Amino acid sequence: QVQLQESGPGLVKPSETLSLICTVSGYSISSGYFWGWIRQPPGKGLEWIGGFFPSGNTYYNPSLKSRVTISVDTSKNQFSLKLNSVTAADTAVYYCARGIPDYWGQGTLVTVSS
Amino acid sequence: EIVMTQSPATLSVSPGERATLSCRASQSVSSNLAWYQQKPGQAPRLLIYGASTRATGIPARFSGSGSGTDFTLTISSLQSEDFAVYYCQQYNNWPRTFGQGTKLEIK
Numbered sequence: 091q092v093q094l095q096e097s098g099p100g101l102v103k104p105s106e107t108l109s110l111i112c113t114v115s116g117y118s119i120s121s122g123y124f125w126g127w128i129r130q131p132p133g134k135g136l137e138w139i140g141g142f143f144p145s146g147n148t149y150y151n152p153s154l155k156s157r158v159t160i161s162v163d164t165s166k167n168q169f170s171l172k173l174n175s176v177t178a179a180d181t182a183v184y185y186c187a188r189g190i191p192d193y194w195g196q197g198t199l200v201t202v203s204s
Numbered sequence: 205e206i207v208m209t210q211s212p213a214t215l216s217v218s219p220g221e222r223a224t225l226s227c228r229a230s231q232s233v234s235s236n237l238a239w240y241q242q243k244p245g246q247a248p249r250l251l252i253y254g255a256s257t258r259a260t261g262i263p264a265r266f267s268g269s270g271s272g273t274d275f276t277l278t279i280s281s282l283q284s285e286d287f288a289v290y291y292c293q294q295y296n297n298w299p300r301t302f303g304q305g306t307k308l309e310i311k
Contacts, residue, residue: 135302137302138299138300149299151299185247190253190295192250192259194248195247196246
């Protein structure tokens with residue numbers, strides 16, 4: 091079955107770069123579907139950060155576009171998120187997901203604090 | 205950006221009763237609308253896609269309807285495990301956007 095797992099630091103200092111990796115098992119990223127990152131601040135709603143098709147098109151939320159990079163490593167069946175110049179407003183649970191999405195990772199809480 | 209508005213914010217319903225949740229888009233999203241259930245500490249779970257197609261393993265008591273700008277999620281007979289927060293999401297345009305959620309609570 092398809093599984094996604096986020097990994098990365100749970101604490102990032104203000105102005106630094108948040109970096110997360112999503113490792114996919116049970117399905118090859120290069121086989122298709124849209125893959126992306128979604129976040130949820132504590133007690134709040136869901137927000138798409140960005141995503142990509144294996145064919146090459148990458149999409150970023152305009153509200154975050156200047157600070158976000160999403161990349162893929164098909165050899166490891168992983169994709170990554172980098173969000174720079176973080177502030178406390180970037181504190182959230184970060185999810186990686188496939189498709190609509192139909193499959194989600196369990197989420198990882200990233201706190202921005204000094 | 206398409207704004208998704210859910211109503212009500214909180215819905216209090218007794219077990220065994222019917223719950224009706226609404227989602228409105230600021231412009232047409234065709235049938236590219238999904239519904240999710242989220243419980244505390246868990247990732248959202250896909251219930252409905254294509255506005256009315258149940259995802260794999262979703263009980264028949266969940267149904268979705270609508271197209272264009274107005275959508276409804278109906279839970280025909282509430283079970284204890286159905287009390288959660290429900291989100292709609294459009295995937296017709298980028299950025300994909302979610303509604304703010306409806307909290308379904310026990311009356």
